Structures are given as structure tokens and as C-alpha cells.
Amino acid sequence: MVAKSQKFEFNGDPTQMEPLLPGERLLAPLLEQAHDLQREALRLAGTGAPPELRVLLRAMNSYYSNRIEGQHTLPIDIERALRNDYSQDADKARRQRLALAHMETEAAIEAHWREWSGGHVWSAQMVREIHQDLFARLPEADRVLPEGDALVPGALRDRNVSVGVHAAPAHTAIPAMLGRWGSFYGGVRRGELQIVAAAASHHRLAWIHPFRDGNGRVMRLHTHLAFGAQGLTNGLWSPLRGFARSQEAYYAQLAAADQPRAGDLDGRGNLSERALAGWIDYVLGLSLDQVRFMSTLLDVDGMKDRIAACLAYEEQVVKQGVRSEAQRALHYLWLTRSELERSDFKAMLGLGDRLATAQITALLKRGLLATDSPHGKLRFGVPQHSLRFYFPRLWPEAEAGA
Numbered sequence: 001m002v003a004k005s006q007k008f009e010f011n012g013d014p015t016q017m018e019p020l021l022p023g024e025r026l027l028a029p030l031l032e033q034a035h036d037l038q039r040e041a042l043r044l045a046g047t048g049a050p051p052e053l054r055v056l057l058r059a060m061n062s063y064y065s066n067r068i069e070g071q072h073t074l075p076i077d078i079e080r081a082l083r084n085d086y087s088q089d090a091d092k093a094r095r096q097r098l099a100l101a102h103m104e105t106e107a108a109i110e111a112h113w114r115e116w117s118g119g120h121v122w123s124a125q126m127v128r129e130i131h132q133d134l135f136a137r138l139p140e141a142d143r144v145l146p147e148g149d150a151l152v153p154g155a156l157r158d159r160n161v162s163v164g165v166h167a168a169p170a171h172t173a174i175p176a177m178l179g180r181w182g183s184f185y186g187g188v189r190r191g192e193l194q195i196v197a198a199a200a201s202h203h204r205l206a207w208i209h210p211f212r213d214g215n216g217r218v219m220r221l222h223t224h225l226a227f228g229a230q231g232l233t234n235g236l237w238s239p240l241r242g243f244a245r246s247q248e249a250y251y252a253q254l255a256a257a258d259q260p261r262a263g264d265l266d267g268r269g270n271l272s273e274r275a276l277a278g279w280i281d282y283v284l285g286l287s288l289d290q291v292r293f294m295s296t297l298l299d300v301d302g303m304k305d306r307i308a309a310c311l312a313y314e315e316q317v318v319k320q321g322v323r324s325e326a327q328r329a330l331h332y333l334w335l336t337r338s339e340l341e342r343s344d345f346k347a348m349l350g351l352g353d354r355l356a357t358a359q360i361t362a363l364l365k366r367g368l369l370a371t372d373s374p375h376g377k378l379r380f381g382v383p384q385h386s387l388r389f390y391f392p393r394l395w396p397e398a399e400a401g402a
Contacts, residue, residue, distance in 0.1 A: 014180030016169070017204055018269030019276060021188075021197060026277040033284040034192035038232065041291045045234035047298050048337035050380040052370050054110075054235050055082075055103075056387075060395045062102035064244035065220050066095070073099055075398035079384050094142050101137035105221060108133055113229040118194065121229050122186035122201060124178035128154045130225075131211055131218050145213055157212050166258040168209035177208045190230065198226035199283035200276060203257045207271075227287070237294045242286035253282045297391045304331050310389035314366065321362030325349050330368065330380060339377035 021027065059078045066072040073095040077087065081096035109130070113121075120126055132154030135143055143151040157171045169177050181204055188197040205219045224238050243250045257279040259272045267273025296302075307330050314322035329348035333340060340348075346356035360378065363369040367383030382390060388399045 013173075014176050016270045017177065017180070017207055018271065019267050019273050020181075020184045020204060021193075021200055022273050022277040022280070023267060026273060027196070030196050030277060030280050030284065031192045033281065033288070034195040037284055037288045037291065038192060038195060040288065040295070041227075041232040041237075044236055044291050044295050044298070045231060047234070047236065047295075049234070049236055049298075050333070050337055050370075050382065052380065052382040056382045056384070056395075057235065057238070058103040058106050059099070060398070061106060061224070061238050061240045062099045063395070063397070065102060065217055065240050066098060067244050068220075068247055068250070069216055071095055071098060074401055075384055075395065076401045078103075097138055097142055101134055102217065102221075104137055105130065105134040106224065109221065109225050110228060110235050113225055114231070116229055117186075118188070118190070118229070119182075119186040121226060122184075122197075123182040124175065126182075126225075127178060127205065127210060127218060127222060128156070130221050131214055134217060134221070135214060151211075151213050155212075156210050159212070161209060161212075163209055164255060164258075166207070166209075166255070168207070174208060174210050178210060181205065181208060194230060195227075195232070195284070196280055198223060198230070199280040199287075201226065202283065203254060203276065203279050206254055207258060223283075236298070237287075237290045239283060239287050239290060242290050246286060249282065253279045294394075297394060300335060303334050303390070306389050307331050307334070310368070310386055313389065314368075318366070320366060321358060322366055322368065323351075323359055323362075325351060326359060326363060326368070330363075333378070333380040337380075339379045341377055342375070345378050 022030065059075070059082070063072050063075055063078060073092060077092065077096055078099045080086070081100050086093045086096055116126075135151055135153035140150045143153075145151055156174050157168075160170055161168050181201065185197045185201045185204075188194045202219055202223045205222065206215065209215050211218065220240050220243065224233075224240060227233050227239070228235065256275040257272065259275055261267055261270060261272055262274070267276075304327075308324070308327050311322060311324045311327055311330075314320070315324050326349060328350075329340070329345050332348060342360060345360065346353065349356045349359055351359060360369065363381070364371065364378075366385075367381045368386060369378050370381040371378055384395075384398045384401070387395055392399070
């Protein structure tokens, strides 16, 4: 039974979701955390990455965000869907389509996030556009809700709902709530305070619950956008992985920040200031962990040995034509984050033309090289089966299934 003190009726007054940021007393240590995150994230963001790594990271983010909703599919099935290989099982195929839709929306966000102002990033229009982009990629049959009708991409909720013990604002209040949410967070100055705002806005968007379904995915994609638009990620890390890998804490912190103010010492708004600060502390700490973890994986010197280990396994265990002589050329592609003409790649192999051609074919077949055409330039490939060597523990579920 929901405690009586936890039941609220929210009308159209946007002040009911105050405070939108903690007051100065609780804000100071959060700004210190944001400073550390900004410093280390910007250093990592300056690291380039081959396009195939970005694709893999989007697949991982999709997997983890959908796992939070209990709607994920196996990593290997995502990889198959990328090759247009869908399961004969209808529900598994639906989840494959959902995974790809999430990846495509994330890619669309990343293509434009540097162009958008803070006012646009934090706007009702942006929130609706993310929902529209994500769910319009799915056939109507994949959007059927438990009530029997289909979710309309981009449409705001048209009925009142409760989420756990939280009674979301009346559906008639959503435009005003989103307007206040956007005008406040979009107006926060860039720097540490905007990083804190990105964390806070994630919860307040969840609190508004603007859509009938898909709110969790949209607010996580929005937070991915909010950090990326500040130049903090370059697509190389995302809090989505951390949210899913601490799912119990994620839900607990969100629920805590839904709670009403606990007396005069808990801020001046309607909601708990201490709980909002706790949520922000969780997000910033989790994000810093993700940045530091990814920084170790992208270490230049370490990758040389990891490529060697991967090629040794391919040569001695897999035995599909990959040879250890490819190490120098692959390491060059990784170091330069560039592409090579096939003739230049062959020259770096130190093999005769026939063996070099066979080696390129084998590397392409195993996904360790990538190209856009049968005779196109070559770039570094990152198939799921290479994760255990190249990026250990990044996506353990994909390592286990490879």
C-alpha cells in the first residue's frame, strides 16, 4: 500500500517540481565533482575513434538502455540485425528492431549535437523529437501498448498515470511542465553548472513522465545528448552503461528524488532537495567511473599488445586465415584512426601479393577490417568477438556470447 504522505495530485503549476537544482549549500560539492568530470571527460573526448568502435558503442548503449526496460536482446542478435538477419521468433525480431532504432536515433543525435544551443537541447521540442525519431523507426505492430492501441511517436501523454508510488502530473499540465523544465535547464550557464543541470534534468524529465510509453529511453537518450552537446563524450562514453550496470541504484535514486520535501531543512521547493542532490551525486560519480574506465581501454600503448593477443587467438584457435603479420598494419590503423588504401595495407603486411590479398579477405571476413566497398579503403574493425581482447570488460554480455 502506498503511504498516504506519498500521494499527491499535481496540477498545472510547474513550481511543483521545484527545486530544479539544489541550493548553494548542497551545490558546492556537486560542482567540484562536475569539475573533475569535465576535466577528465574533455581529455578523453579528444581521443579519436574508428567509426566501427562508435557503432559498437551505440549497440552497447542500446542493449543497456533496453535492458533497463526488460526489452533487450542478446548482443549477438543486435550484430545479426545490423546485417539484416532477423530472428524467426516474432518477439525477438521486435526487440532486434527496437535495438536498431535506438542505435539509429543515437547516431542522429550525435550527428547534430554540436550544432544545437542549450536552449534547443533542453526544450519540449527536442524531447518530443527524440521520442518521434525513436518510435517512428518501428512498425506500428511494434508500438502496440497493453491497452491495445499503438503508441504515437512524439505525442504527449493524454491520460493520467502513476509510476510506482509517483503520481505523475496531470496530462493537461505536461506542456507547462516541459516549458518550465526547458527554460530553466536551457538557461543554465555552460561549464560545471550545466553538467550538474544535465544530471538533475534527467530526474525531472522522468518525474514529468511526458509520454504514455518510452519515457525511460527518451530521458536516457536526452542525457546522452546533454553531455555530448557540451563536448564531454565525443561518442566514446555514455552514462547509459553505468545506469544499467547499477540498475538497482538507478531506480532507487530516481524514486528517492520523487519524494516530497522532508521538513524545513530539506530545501524550499515541493520535492526533496537532499534527494535531488543524492541523485546528482550518483550520476556524476557514475559518469566519472565510465570516463576513467574508457580512458584505460583506449590507452595507445596497451592496444598494441591487445591486437597481438587477438591475432594470436585467431591464428592458433579460430584458424580462418588471419595471421599475426597483420599486427603492424592494424596497429597503424588504430593509432592514426585513419583509412588505408589496400595497396598500402598490403605493403605493411610484409607478405607477397597473393598472401596479402588473402590476408585482407580473412581480416574482412572476421570483421577485424572494415570497408565501404569491395575495393575501398580499409579501416580498423571492432567486431563483438574482438571485445575480449581489444576492450575487456567493456561489454561483458557481448564477450560471453561471442
